[in-house]
Amino acid sequence: MVGDITAADLKEVLNHWMNEDYAYTTVKKVYIVLKEYFRYLTQQEILSKNPMNSVPMIKKSNYMTAQNKEDLPTQETVTIFTPEEIEKFKTEAFSRFSNGKPKYQQPAAYILMLNTGLRTGELLCLLNSDINLEGRYLEVRQNVKEVCRREGTGYVPGREVKVGKAKTATSKHRVPLNGAAIPR
Structure with missing residues (x-):
């Protein structure tokens, strides 16, 4: 039942997606959907507490490090005038x-x-x-x-x-x- 889902369960789901090598943006979208879903359930008084309030989204740099990938800036070159x-x-x-x-x-x-x-x-x-x-x-x-x-x-x-x-x-x-x- 949805009321039995805890913050630890949700963290486990997000960690699973991260460990399966999904892109950071994909996992962030899952995070946003889950957060909105549980916000809706608490708004409708189906749940008394939103478990996603205790689940912070991992920073991109930490996510990339966990996947052994480097988070490089989008532009690395500097143009120098001759x-x-x-x-x-x-x-x-x-x-x-x-x-x-x-x-x-x-x-x-x-x-x-x-x-x-x-x-x-x-x-x-x-x-x-x-x-x-x-x-x-x-x-x-x-x-x-x-x-x-x-x-x-x-x-x-x-x-x-x-x-x-x-x-x-x-x-x-x-x-x-x-x-x-x-x-x-």
Whole structure:
């Protein structure tokens, strides 16, 4: 009877699927179906307690380790510009229209991003106090975020830019400035 099923029984079912070398996504779908099924039974008062509440879904990395498989990131390669591509980039950043006006408003910002790896949101939040020319580094302390507009609890069409603190401790970091980022 369904009322006799315990959390231990359900863990055993999920472990069986894992040990049979089913894909993580397959086992996760089984987990979701079981969780919803028992949630429905408790909602309908057929069961007084949902046994799936005591069955955590195994993390993907642990699942892959248990199957002796490696959980690799989906993209492993990093594209590096060649010296020729860097030169083309710099030339374009500082290029001008035929009337002499610059094509880009802040070409130095593009060069700084190219040489430091700064994201646009990090660059836009830099203050003079974040830049140490003598020590040849800059401090990233905050970030620019594009967010939906809100008025009270209602949604307003459009987006706005907000400056906020960096989300995590690793988001705050010191970025060295090489000779190309800031020539002497």
